[in-house]
Amino acid sequence: MLFKSHNILVVDDEKSILFSLKAALQKEGYAVRTAENPQEALKAIEPGSFQVIISDYNMPSINGLEFLKRVKQIDPEVVFILMTAFGSEKLAIEAMKEGAYDYFSKPFDIDEMRVIVAKACERFSLAWEKKNLEERFLGEPETDRIIGNSPPMQLVRERIEQVAKSDMTVLIQGESGTGKELVAEAIQRRGPRASGPFVKLNCAALPENLIESELFGYERGAFTGATGRKRGKFEVAHGGTIFLDEIGDMALNTQAKVLRAIQQKEVERLGGNEPIKVDVRIIAATHRDLRELIDKKEFREDLFYRVNVVNVTIPPLRDRVDDIPLLVEHFVKVASQKLGRPLDGVAPRAMTALKNFKWPGNVRQLQNILEGAAVFAKGSLIDLANLPEEIQLGFAPAGTTAGIDWIAEEIEKGKSLDAVVGMIEKEMIMRTLAATEGNQSQAATRLGIKRGTLQYKMKLYEIG
Structure with a gap:
């Protein structure tokens, strides 16, 4: 609601x-x-x-x-x-x-x-949501919503155009923050069910005992607190599209019922006995490797084949660095409107740092960082100093002296040499752990230190 x-x-x-x-x-x-x-x-x-x-x-x-x-x-x-x-x-x-x-x-x-x-x-509620989405999106060209002209994003756009015209079930895969919901909205808007309801459910946001009542609804008296009848998301989405975000986090018991809804095109409310026919298009999304979950017996293989009819994979931001300037331009414009003052963009040194950073949180993290940095910008440009320290460390242009100049600037601000070296050391440890997918032995080998030393430094720098 x-x-x-x-x-x-x-x-x-x-x-x-x-x-x-x-x-x-x-x-x-x-x-x-x-x-x-x-x-x-x-x-x-x-x-x-x-x-x-x-x-x-x-x-x-x-x-x-x-x-x-x-x-x-x-x-x-x-x-x-x-x-x-x-x-x-x-x-x-x-x-x-x-x-x-x-x-x-x-x-x-x-x-x-x-x-x-x-x-x-x-x-x-549905009319209000539809009107709100139309005001937000339908008046904008597609390029204003899905930003980027890099080859990986051109492939995503082509995929959206191909997929949207059909009524097939779609699985969108990509890391957290890459824009899976945005792609789902684009598919729905450009498809044959664009005029129908678009109902969303984040499967990771609800515990198992609540997600079924949200998906399938319930009859009065079905459980303590069920004082009236409620239609589930599948019923509400009848004639339109249901978006099951983070389906990889769905409990196995619920997966079985979702599979039945897809196969038989009907649902039963909790506490009810009558099957209810539903006509919906299903778009699912996940940041997890579903094949790996299948091997671990955490995701049903039959459900995987049902939702993975057509696949759209969104690349992480680190694989489309060329799109960062366009994204920065867009998010700075958004931040300027929110703050009610003009912002022209970011300074060259700040742009270099932004392009060098690996962005584990992808586009969502970039947006949040820029909106926060805009608050502290003194002029019309966001400068390097307005960015968080871990992103400032990404500033390392071609000249060798640039890195030394940055260290000198940090010391002039009052930081000790040990503190600056610690910042660099922490960043290198975090990047190496990310590159080795958390394998401490491999990370220690790459860094040329003992595993015990690595563990000591992880505790020292509060690296989880």
Whole structure:
């Protein structure tokens, strides 16, 4: 959900109805306000003030249909539900032609009302998310979203164009911070389901006991705290796309149920017995080696073949250094807008350091570093001194004296020679450990020191 608590306005001239509806909806976790007549309600309505309005049809001075028209003039985005007397379905249908989302009859069934309101809230959330994405992305050319003209990124772009046109399941692979979600969004936007919902779930962000209820939904009473029915992500994504981020972190039990959903195109809510048909395109992503997880019995081989129908691999930033100037230009522009002051870019020495750094956190790390450095930039350029120390160490242009000049500058700032040497030593140890994938024996051999000495220095420099 995009909203922790949807704001709902209930309008009815019967106080008993207002009381019962308010009590039932508050029990579901909604924020509820009531009004005894349309005039009172219209005074409270502003664009964005309510996500759902529930109104009776038969009210003095203004009926529900006229009230609906006035509401839509104030806030076209609000979802409107009409209450009618039993046998007044024709009036309800007329109201739906005028923009009402749904209706229920009086006397109403509490469970039916809960389902209709839940769907209305879901409708508002999905419409809001779609509009937000359109404002953020659809007006921009593709090159503004996926940045880089290096050969590896040209291949990624070509792959997106080829993959997007089909309805096949896609697996996006790449290290953390490379932009897997961005690629998933590009595939969805340019595909046949672009007008449908795009529902995301980070499989690593939720514990096993919660991820199934998020994916498949649940019935009322399915577990402690399940006070109402909830549709899962697969149901919400019906007709559109579901993005399963970090699928490699999904528990084996959940993997089996996801495999069943893919194969049979249906799901069952927790606590339910009825299969629910779902029509979704699946895009999955992971930073992990799924084949290695299969060997370790941590990922199902049959699920791997189901999600790896088409593969898109995103290169790490260290393999596309030529894209760094373009990325820097973009992120500096973003930082300038956030800070509300002009920034023209980065100084040449800072650019050299940025290009020399290995970027274990990839594009996301570059963005965060530049936004932080922009805060401390005194002029219109981000200088070397504004960057973190570990990135400053990457400044080593062709001339041998450049490195010595940098050491001299650090000493002039008040650092001791031992402190500067320690910075260099720490950086070299971290890089060597990364190159040997954490193998301390290999790292010690490359550095020309004993393994015990390496372990001592790792403890000294707090290297995990």
